[in-house]
Amino acid sequence: MKVNPYLNFDGQAEEAFKFYKSVFGGEFTANMKMSDAPGTENLPSSEQSRTMHISLPLDGGTVLMGSDIMPSAGHQLNKGNTNYISLHPKSKDEADRIFEGLSKGGEIEMPMADQFWGDYFGSFIDKYGIHWMINYNAEFN
Template identity: 60%
Template structure:
């Protein structure tokens, strides 16, 4: 299992991650996904260019991920929600087990379910106020 920091920004994710890359090195994995690229999302024009996801692989052990908030979706950036712990479990079932256990007594933001980007994903704030994301990327023969 990998544990990765996940940072949230208010329109500055790409700028910040480019800055981090200039100092830490590494490569962006999978390019930059913007909110405007997601199917079926109706957003104001100024939010379509906000980053939905960016991933900077600094080393085999460290990947820093980030996104921007989308104010039209009710997101606000407040101290405490700007950083998540993102887990990449080894199986869909392990992800589900971790999601159920850590989210118990907390506040689920997105249920652990199949996504359009080919993963099972869920996010929540645990009972201690810590933000978590669980993302299991499906293998080619999995559903």
């Protein structure tokens, strides 16, 4: 199972990732804006250009990933939610098992579901306040 760090920002994700790219090298494998997602046409114009998801592969198979928060959705950047542990299991069944196990007693942000970008994904905060993402993509396993 791969584990990738996922970083949250308040409107500075792309700027931060350009900096990380200047240090690590490589090329972005994703750089999607909030405006790229279906149903976001009603977001405030100040949030349309925020980063929905950005990925920078690092040596050894690790991928540094991140996004901007959406204040209009009530998101706030606080200590504790600036990082997620993003797990990439090898099957949907394993994704469900891990999600169900770790989220018990916690707060589910997004239940596991097929997403518009093609992955099976869910996120939650565990009962200890740790932020997790579970992401399964059959093409990459």
